[in-house]
Amino acid sequence: xxxxxxxxxxxxxxxxxxxxxxxxxxxxxxxxxxxxxxxxxxxxxxxxxxxxxxxxxxxxxxxxxxxxxxxxxxxxxxxxxxxxxxxxxxxxxxxxxxxxxxxxxxxxxxxxxxxxxxxxxxxxxxxxxxxxxxxxxxxxxxxxxxxxxxxxxxxxxxxxxxxxxxxxxxxxxxxxxxxxxxxxxxxxxxxxxxxxxxxxxxxxxxxxxxxxxxxxxxxxxxxxxxxxxxxxxxxxxxxxxxxxxxxxxxxxxxxxxxxxxxxxxxxxxxxxxxxxxxxxxxxxxxxxxxxxxxxxxxxxxxxxxxxxxxxxxxxxxxxxxxxxxxxxxxxxxxxxxxxxxxxxxxxxxxxxxxxxxxxxxxxxxxxxxxxxxxxxxxx
Amino acid sequence: xxxxxxxxxxxxxxxxxxxxxxxxxxxxxxxxxxxxxxxxxxxxxxxxxxxxxxxxxxxxxxxxxxxxxxxxxxxxxxx
Numbered sequence: 001x002x003x004x005x006x007x008x009x010x011x012x013x014x015x016x017x018x019x020x021x022x023x024x025x026x027x028x029x030x031x032x033x034x035x036x037x038x039x040x041x042x043x044x045x046x047x048x049x050x051x052x053x054x055x056x057x058x059x060x061x062x063x064x065x066x067x068x069x070x071x072x073x074x075x076x077x078x079x080x081x082x083x084x085x086x087x088x089x090x091x092x093x094x095x096x097x098x099x100x101x102x103x104x105x106x107x108x109x110x111x112x113x114x115x116x117x118x119x120x121x122x123x124x125x126x127x128x129x130x131x132x133x134x135x136x137x138x139x140x141x142x143x144x145x146x147x148x149x150x151x152x153x154x155x156x157x158x159x160x161x162x163x164x165x166x167x168x169x170x171x172x173x174x175x176x177x178x179x180x181x182x183x184x185x186x187x188x189x190x191x192x193x194x195x196x197x198x199x200x201x202x203x204x205x206x207x208x209x210x211x212x213x214x215x216x217x218x219x220x221x222x223x224x225x226x227x228x229x230x231x232x233x234x235x236x237x238x239x240x241x242x243x244x245x246x247x248x249x250x251x252x253x254x255x256x257x258x259x260x261x262x263x264x265x266x267x268x269x270x271x272x273x274x275x276x277x278x279x280x281x282x283x284x285x286x287x288x289x290x291x292x293x294x295x296x297x298x299x300x301x302x303x304x305x306x307x308x309x310x311x312x313x314x315x316x317x318x319x320x321x322x323x324x325x326x327x328x329x330x331x332x333x334x335x336x337x338x339x340x341x342x343x344x345x346x347x348x349x350x351x352x353x354x355x356x357x358x359x360x361x362x363x364x365x366x367x368x369x370x371x372x373x374x375x376x377x378x379x
Numbered sequence: 380x381x382x383x384x385x386x387x388x389x390x391x392x393x394x395x396x397x398x399x400x401x402x403x404x405x406x407x408x409x410x411x412x413x414x415x416x417x418x419x420x421x422x423x424x425x426x427x428x429x430x431x432x433x434x435x436x437x438x439x440x441x442x443x444x445x446x447x448x449x450x451x452x453x454x455x456x457x458x
Contacts (some may be wrong), residue, residue, distance in 0.1 A: 192398040293396040
């Protein structure tokens, strides 16, 4: 029996498990191969849904479905927490001390939010990167009629690099629709000397911010927040007052990765084309957990899962794997409440940003609905 | 920087794409005492302009940018 273990039930782990179930169908049915998906959360969460929660367009329940409804019946599902990865002994240890041996392992352990890494941020800041944060922001935004709204990108890298720009353009539009925009000053801050890591996105966003009267502050690295005085202090020595702070918190990888010696800061060091771990044999990483020079985005996890499925299936059959990942990333970006644009790029490429349009906004909403087919491996 | 001067801290950001090296530097500098000399290793050409710009903004000193065969070493003194 060839044992394939996948740790993590997010986009990467779920798409991969379903792809493998399809590619290795006959081997699984002949009991020659086992595909096991291990996740601590019995629900699968589609995080891009949270962007719409503050505006009342989605609920946090819309983001969740039981993972057993999404995975192929040929996949063995284990709900449990892995607490140790032994890449020499090729085994996983669970919280209840039980042990599972593997022949090939994929880590799809994602990224977690770490607002407590910045003093005052958890108390003073809102975010839309998780269910509780998105609901709290929805409630406070509904009551926010005047003052200074600051969108601050505190942590880089973070999930969905486009989301801070999207939120800023959406909240501008949302406030205009409600006749409140004239009483709200909006400021967007970013840590480096432009509005986004990718230059073409930065140029696009800068033009739109100017058109829509959004202030842009660059080289703005948050050091601490004073939640009582409602002031942000930066590493660069400046201060900014706010009335409503929406922050992208620092992100962290998994302790499991660091403890296993697979990479610092919880991101797995991998070959960017094969996605094989640098420090261990027969270990792969996909999604946010993989330290590759592209975005921490769902599309990256999706494409990486396809590549790793091909490579693992080849190894399980005893053939030489040839599939490689070229950094392909695709992303819809909301440019307001009813228009969006679309970009795609690979390693080393700069995306072309199309003129925002209503059809692209509806395409984004359509994709979000059809995501559940993507997770099943059907799209 | 002379050959006999050693940095106190080295940050290896080779192969990280923009803005990775700058963010690695900013993250580290926050934790260092004044007077600390940092060596940032980067393969990203933009770092040779972005890093000096940030140093000016944040009030730290650029000591030297050294071009190697396959990367740059940027030396910084924390203020």
